[in-house]
Amino acid sequence: MQAIRVHPAQPPTPPYSPSNPAPSTSLHLDNIPIPHPTKPGELLIRIKATTIIRDMLTWPETYAHPYIIPGNDFAGTVVEIFLSGEESTFKIGDEVFGMVHADRPSTWAEYAIVLESEIALKPKGIEWEGAAALPLSGMTALEALFDHAGLSLLEEGDVEAQKENEKKEVLITGAAGGVGIYLVQLAATTGLRVIAASSSNARNGEFLQEIGAHEVIEYSALEDVKNRFDIIVDTVGGETLARCWRYVKEGGSLISVDSGSFNFVEEHGKRGVGRDGVKE
Known part of the structure; x- marks a missing residue:
């Protein structure tokens, strides 16, 4: 099968790592044997679509072993199931999508081994590309809003909760991006007023309102x-995230899903950017 693999650095170049990320030229299209399930719960998937994540070459998992195949999200068909005497939830030919564990990237290939617990049947109305784009981005948005920001879905008929939520505003930066579009849709289900920040209203405004944003605002209008x-849920990082400290209310929550901003509270504190009274 064909697979994209990260080739190791050649001397005298230091080994690639999160602090010395591999360049794009280290990615090679190789011909390698097709893997096969060897344990209960394993399936072989023929990959129809996968995703490219911006920061993947800075992730520690990318350097777990030489010649690793990147990629976690996928959509495809089941072509082989490990026979262990137990009936599988899936069958040969099933159209599925999912995400392999972060420690086992492997989906930038024609075939990949996945676990039953990592996949679900692909809805008929979703194309391969759309199904592959959902798992990591959707899960990130879900965790940001419901785990970290503490939001909850409105219960049907709870008028008081709805009125209370309608008084609150959530700002989503990078709202038209891969994670941002799920943040907008999920935030809208809570009844909060959703403000989507975009670099261009002309390009993204109508689309963002169609998926649930009450207002679309360009960054310049936030000054x-x-x-x-x-x-505030930030997906951009950098100076956009740093400016968010000004925008959030006292006692409000500021969350970033940008992978390069995992320690932003500490870093911003050193710069004198952050402030007390804000939940992170």
Whole structure:
């Protein structure tokens, strides 16, 4: 089968690592044997679509072993199931999608081994590409809003909760991006007023409103905003995230899903950017 693999650095270049990321030229299309399931719960999937994540070459898992095959999200068909005497939930020919564990990237290939617990049947109305784009981005958005920001879905008929939520605003930066579009849709289900930040209203405004944003705002229009938002979920990082400290209310929540901003509270504190009274 064909697979894209990360080839190791050649001397005198230091070994690649998260602090010395491999360049794109280290990615090679190789011909390697097709793997086969060897344990209960394993299936072989013929990959129809996968995803490219911006920061993948900075992840520690990318350097777990030489010649690793990147990729975690996927959509494809089941072509082989490990026979262990137990009936599988899936059958040959099933169209599925899912995400392999972060420690086992492998989906930038024609075939990949996955676990039954990592897949679900692909809805008929979703194309291969759309199904592959969902798992990591959707899960990231879900965790940001419901685990870290503490939001919950409105219960049917709970008018008081709905009125209370309608008073609150959530700002989502990078709203038209891979994670941002799920944040907008999920935030809208909570009844909060969703403000989507975009670099261009002309390009993204109509689309973002169609998926649930109550207002679309360009970054330049945020310059004079202070202490406005109850919750901010940032997907951009960098200076955009640093400016968010001004926009969030006292007692509000500021969350970033940008992988390069995992320690932003500490880093911003050293720069004197952060402030007390904000939940991270």
